[in-house]
Amino acid sequence: MTLLSILDVELALLIVGVAIWTIAARDLFGAVVGYVAYGLLLAFVWIRLYAPDVALTEAAVGGGVTGVLLITAGKRLGALKNAVPDAQPRLAFKLLTAALAALVACAIGAAVLMLPDPPPSLAPDAAAAANGAGAGLGNPITAVLMSYRSFDTMLEKVVLILAVIGVWSVGTDKAWGGAPAPFRKAKSYPPMVFFAQFLAPVGVLIGIHLFWAGANAPGGAFQGGALLAAMWMVTMMARLVEPPPVDAQWLRLSLVAGPAVFLIAGLAGEIVAGSFFAYPPSLAKPIILLIEAFMVLSIAAALPMLVAGPPSERTDP
Amino acid sequence: MTTLLDLFTLVAVSAGTFFFFAGTVGLLRFPDSLTRLHALSKADNLGLGLVALGLIPHAENLLSALKLIVIWVLVLLSSASTSQLIGRALRRGRK
């Protein structure tokens, strides 16, 4: 066995171990720690599969943002500790769930193992179409996302907005228009404030760099946006800034800016380049970068709002 | 020249691995949470720093090498700050 395959086996065992531990954890804190660790290890797997873009997205969204989402949700559930707990599900129900989960895992495993060799793939078509459309980008993933499958990418951002609206609508009628609850009940604590103060500018710089470099190197709008979202959440968690009220104009404009610009560019493509969502060959790269810039703004606005939650009536002044 | 750089990488990466090992042993064997925190932050700072330094000769270009240094400084500062936060949580948990 070569060194690399020993490493792969070690990684696989570690991932399975952490996954089992996450499922078996008895309390929220342990489960969330396990989940974030699992996300980090999955980023490893993507690197081993030569997909640094996906590794970055996995770490950013799977590890960072979702972890914070789970923690914030857990804190709010913890506040409901006084509520009457539901009856525990019966053993038969648990066994049924386990059996179904195992069945799904076996089905996926069988599908992977039974793939013909070489497996069918859209990659040559996608690469040809992305290059043919005159996208002029060095990173084939960005070319596929923004050129070959541009409509899908725009719809994904629309889904994000719908999710934010859904989260906001959970708030009570009286609280509508207010701001979500702060991320942390107590007043700010100086080391945490210092941490946020030096981390946020560095993170913003790196996030913008990731977005800009995504044209020719691993990176892209989503990764950059997720990192910017993480930095905004850091400042909110340290209570340097507070979550904005949900009826703030700038917030709502930022949220819709990405898909709106994307849609306008797509419609304009009808007139300028001959078909819906086509780019004129000479201007493809600047247009794509412009659309991506607004998408970064939308993602950086939407993800923290998803984590901040619904508007709440302010109980503390 | 390349053998000198390779030797540098060898020494730095080995030292970094050793510090990770030492930090984990400290994490497991020290009696107290606060002393374990101390061991952990040594592994963080020195282990990752030495590994990053050792990889600098193999970076693709100057920008990548600079990024490695930025990674080290970033982890240095953030693990120091996190140690403060964890220390406070430990102290409050004692009460």
Add this chain to the structure above:
Amino acid sequence: MNELLLTAAGLILLTVAVGLARILRGSDDVQRLMAAQLLGTGGIAALLLIAYATSVPGVEDVALGLALLAALASIAFVNLLDADQGDAEA
């Protein structure tokens, strides 16, 4: 050189795994937070080593992102700890 990098990555992963296993079984929340910190830093080191050994481009950006996100996760976990312990005062 590649063998060295891969061996180092494997050893670091192993060390982190052992540390994780021992610490995660502890019932204290702060221990788990420290274990997560260890995994984060060890993970970044092993990630850099593996990517350099297998010539994956652009891994420094991934490591930078990971470092920032590890910091984010740490702050979030400490906030959760404080909430659990009842942060009455700053």
